[in-house]
Amino acid sequence: MKRIMYPLFAAAMVAMSSCQDDIAEKPVTPAQPGDEITFGSALTDVDAQTRTIYGDKPVTDDNGTYYPVTWEDGDQIAIYCPEASNGNLVNYKVTPDEIDASHSSAVTKVNPDQAGLQWGTAPVHHFSAFYPADRILGQQDGRLLAEIPVNQDPISWKHEPNEAGGMTYTGVANTDYAFMWAYNEHETVDGGDVALDFKPWVTILDVEINGPETPGQEIKMSSVQIRSTTNETLNGEFYLDFTAVEKDPTNPNAAPTYIQAGNPNATRSQITIQLYDNNFHEEEENEEDRADFITLGHNDKIVVRFYLLPKDTNYDTSARQDLQIRVTPYNSAVLTRTLTAEEGSQKGGILAHKVNKVILPSVSQTGPNYWMSSLNPNIYVTELSLPGSKMSYQTQANGANVVYQDLSIAEQVTNGIRAFQIQTASTNNVPWYESGSASDQVLYMTVAGNKTDTRFKDIVREIATGLKTAEAAGKNQEYAFILLTAALGECEGYGPVLNRTDGELAWMDAIRNELAEMADEEETYRLYTGEITPTTTIDDVKGHIIIKVNYNNDNMGSHLRENDRIPAMFAKWGVFDDVSTPFTETSAYAINSMRWGTSHNVNNGALQWFYHEATSVGYNNNGGEETYDQKIGNIEDMWERSIGYYNSNSDHSMWFLNDLGGCYVNGGYSSGESQSGVKAWTQEVGPYATRLLQNRTEDATLGIVLINYANPENDYSGNLIQTIINNNFNFLLRTRGSSQSNVYNASYSKGGNAIGWD
Structure with missing residues (x-):
């Protein structure tokens, strides 16, 4: 593979030219039908497949300035030949040249015990090759099915001092997504090895994020995202079509095109990278204490x-102008930069x-x-992951002896919390003698x-005020969710004593x-009064509050009327024989039904x-609503089950609530709620759940996640909140189909504009 060459410019972006991998042809006698097609000499003692190396930095030598690209032992390519006599898609291994690893010395079958591609009877054979082979999901009518994921988190991070006196944190990219292709037409009478010249196919963005301008300032980072402002597809499943190359094989600019496959109604116009390093705090002895979102200094x-x-049309690769980079500091407004070309x-x-x-x-x-x-x-x-607060109102300021939250409701809204667990009691609002x-x-x-002495509607108004401030x-597009529960011991009855x-x-x-009452004052309380269905979207509920009511038994449920249209969702709490489940x-x-x-x-x-909702957690598996093992297990x-439901539940009818909040009881803690029990459980579950989610790679919602101390500045819950938020950007969430593109607001004019940002 020849090096990727490009000239250096003092500009915001520099484009690189293509790379090739040459396999020398060897003159042999004409091939016969049934002979195995060869692409190189025999390959022995090759390690398991690794990945092709893309250099992290450009280098300069006698050949110019370029990004070096080299093979590694065991790299695999898929080769397709429609004229082959015994099957037309086979995977091969590459052996790099010992002197120059940018060239390969041999290409042989991955499985030496199985037949490779064999010459057919056609006078000319057409060969299409793709790297890496393990990203080929199948083929249809000669088109290869592959996928570029929305989640492209680095496989590791490198920490290196830079020339400016700071530190550069380089995300080691998974180059399995650096797709390359090769095409050749070979006449049977020529025999010999088939030469394949590999060229890059994907578009690669090498993005550098610079720390704060002010010396001494530090900013914790969360994620960086590339998105198309015109809703162009950037990722997901696709068919690679070599027709354009076959029709014009001598055109040096010709390249395979793609046809979108998979679910078209998904968030395929964005790709996100989390800036989370499992080894950021290298000095920490405990491995669990090293992981964190990266903090940038000057x-x-x-x-x-x-x-x-x-994105290219008729081989035209001129600059596209629909891409926008969005950088999100931790618990902060988003910074945007639209990559628009300038004339000439x-x-x-x-x-x-x-x-x-x-x-x-x-x-x-x-x-x-x-x-x-x-x-x-x-x-x-139903696809969204919402960070929520456990016992949202139970703060010291509100008179709690055991505190679950250290921010007010209004402060929680400001800091990105969008779900609230609220406990209430009914009051007979008449004089005592009635x-x-x-x-x-x-x-x-x-x-x-x-x-x-605080009415529930006052808390709803507080959340609504936060939504109006956002507008x-x-x-x-901000909205909120309230889980409404009852403190039944405080609920007053009504009516005559005997009845x-x-x-x-x-x-x-x-x-x-x-x-x-609140629905009648829409602008004050912002209740969502439309019917919630499986196809309700962000656009439907934006600026409003969704309420879901937990009730405890059928007697409570049947008390409301069939024709009531209360602006809330209702579901029972407890075990009821209403929905078949694959677990006890x-x-x-x-x-339960809702x-x-x-x-x-x-x-x-x-x-x-x-x-999943339980407050008391039995320390050392001793008692509680759930023992430690039960709480963690659930x-x-x-x-895990949300992944299966995501894949099988195409009607979006399932809502999830996962309660990560709670309090240790027993085994050295009080048998009831205690402040030490709340703090100890928070310190246990926050880092654990963050690690669990940072290793998650499958598309699926996390649902509503309740957390103790839902404060981004909390040492144990903060990273978990940001990880839950990031889940909404890291995966292919499904969307309502739309015939027109969504145009995103690219401006960054609120709250201070960084020089050079939109």
Whole structure:
């Protein structure tokens, strides 16, 4: 493989020219039908497949300045020949030349015991080759099926001092996505080895992120994303079509084209890289303490690579102008840079099939964290992963003896929390000497099961104010979710003494009344009053609050009327024989039917509620609503099952709630809730869940995730919050089909504009 050559420019981007891999032809006698086709000499003692090496930095020598590209022992290529007599797609191994690893010395079958491609009877054979072979998922009508993932996190990070006196953190890219191709036509009478010249096919972006401009300042980073502002496909499954090359094989600019495959209604216009390094704190002795999101200081840099499907038409690889880079500092507003070309220059735009260098300005950090407004508005709400707060109102400021949160509700909204667990109790809103009726019931907030003087609607208004503040800042896609539960011991009944309605039923009446009151004042409370269905999207609910009600038994559920249209979703809490499950349900881990508008005949609902919810965790597996092993096991099991449901549940009807909050009990902790138990469990589960999710590679929602101390600055929960948010950008979330492109707001004019950013 010849080196990738390119001239250096002092510009924001530099385009690289193509690379080739030459396999020398050897003159032999004409081939006969049935003879095995050879691409090189025999190969022995080859290590297991690794990957082709792409140099991290350009080098300069007598050949010019270039990115070096070399083979490694065992690299595999797939070769397709439609005229072959015994099957037309076979994988081969490459042996690099001992003197110059940018050339190969031999190409042989991966499996020496199986037949390779064999000459057929046609006078001319056509060979299409692709690297790497293990990325070929199949073939159809001569087209090779492959995939570029939306998640392109580095396989590791390198830490090196740079010339400016700072540190450069280079993400070692998975070059399995540096797809290359080769094509040749070979006449049978010529016999001999078939020469294959490999060229790059994907478009590569080499992105450099620079640390803060001010000496002494440090900014923790979260992720970097490339997206198409015109909704062009950048990733996912595709068919590689060699027709353009076959029709014009002498054209040096001809290249295979692609045809989109897989799910077209998915977020395929973006690729995200998390800036999370498992070895960032190298000095730490404990391996678990080394992992963190990368923090940049003055003169520090991050370098990462993106692999994109190439956009070219009729071999025209002139600069495209629809790409935008979005850099997200930790718990901060997004910084954007649109890569637009300038007339007669290479200062902008991206060239297809090349390595493009992008140097970004110094990063800055500013809030609030309006992350939802960076998502595709057509994503189904059941697909999203929402960071949520456990016992959202149970703070020291609200009188809690055992504190689960250290931020107010308003502060949680500002810091990116979008789901809230709220406990309430009903109150008979009449003078003490009156018995009251169903219409007199209202909801008050509780703290640790004790009723407060704060109405539930006041908390809803606080969240709504946060959404309106986002809209004033130009962030129009934020919404919130409230999980509403009952402190039944504090719920008052109503009616005559001899025929009094129980408190649990009064709570259902209070829900009807309170939500109806708020729905009448839409601008104040922002309740979402439309019906929630499996196909509800961000665009439907933006700027509003979704409420989901937990009730405890059929008596409570049947208390509401069949024709009620309460703006909430309803599902029972506990084990009920309403949904068939592949596991044994418990009161803490179950799937139940969910219905919008009423709890009456909830089994008629079109939605399902898969929840894991337990507060007390038995230390050393001693008691609790769940023991330690049960709590951890169900956390993992839900996220594993969500992958299967994602693949099989195409109607998007399943909602997930995974409660990672809670409190250690017993085994040295109190038998009930204690502050030490809450802190100890948080310190255990936060880093554990972050590691678990950072290693996750499958497409699927995490659902609503409840967390103790839902504060990005918390040492144990902070990274988990950002990891949950990033899940919405790292994977192919499904969207409602749209006939028109979505145009994203590329501006960065709110909250301070970094020089050089949009």
